[in-house]
Amino acid sequence: MVKRSKRRRKHIPQRTCVGCREVLPKRSLIRIVNSPEGVMVDLTGKAHGRGAYLHDKRECWQRGINGGLDHALKRELTLKRELTNQEKQALLKFMAEHIPDSQSAHRGAEGISR
Numbered sequence: 001m002v003k004r005s006k007r008r009r010k011h012i013p014q015r016t017c018v019g020c021r022e023v024l025p026k027r028s029l030i031r032i033v034n035s036p037e038g039v040m041v042d043l044t045g046k047a048h049g050r051g052a053y054l055h056d057k058r059e060c061w062q063r064g065i066n067g068g069l070d071h072a073l074k075r076e077l078t079l080k081r082e083l084t085n086q087e088k089q090a091l092l093k094f095m096a097e098h099i100p101d102s103q104s105a106h107r108g109a110e111g112i113s114r
Contacts, residue, residue, distance in 0.1 A: 015053040018068040019060025029053035032064070032091070034073035039087040041094050050074055061095045 013026040026045070033042040035049035042051065052072035054060050069075075069091075070082050083091075 017055045017060055018052045018072045019054055019057070019063040022055070024055075026053070030056060032069060032073070034075065039069070039073065039083055040090065056099050058095060058099050058101065061091070061099060065091050065095075 014023050015026045015029050016023050017029060018032075031042040031045050031047075031051045031053055033040060033047045033049040033051045035047055040047075045051075050073050052064070052069055054064050064072075065083065065088055075082060
């Protein structure tokens with residue numbers, strides 16, 4: 001008998017969107033990181049700090065900025081309990097520049113120019 005080689009399927013990491021709680025492949029979501037410098041968008045996915053993920057949809061970003069990110073980034077365990085106004089404004093600015101208004105297909109982090 002001829003032995004057939006079985007190819008293993010490559011593991012694809014899954015992450016949950018903080019805004020809508022949908023589970024998707026990691027590469028299709030945008031990472032927000034709580035680093036020592038503060039909360040920022042991490043397009044490389046390699047920045048140090050606790051991370052949380054959001055879709056490239058405005059509804060998810062607005063829900064995340066207004067509450068979900070605080071919990072996901074474990075901000076309540078530090079002295080800073082909530083996102084500061086400056087951090088919220090930076091995230092809203094990124095959303096305005098990079099996230100389209102329409103309900104387009106999910107581009108994820110790979111669709112954003114770095």
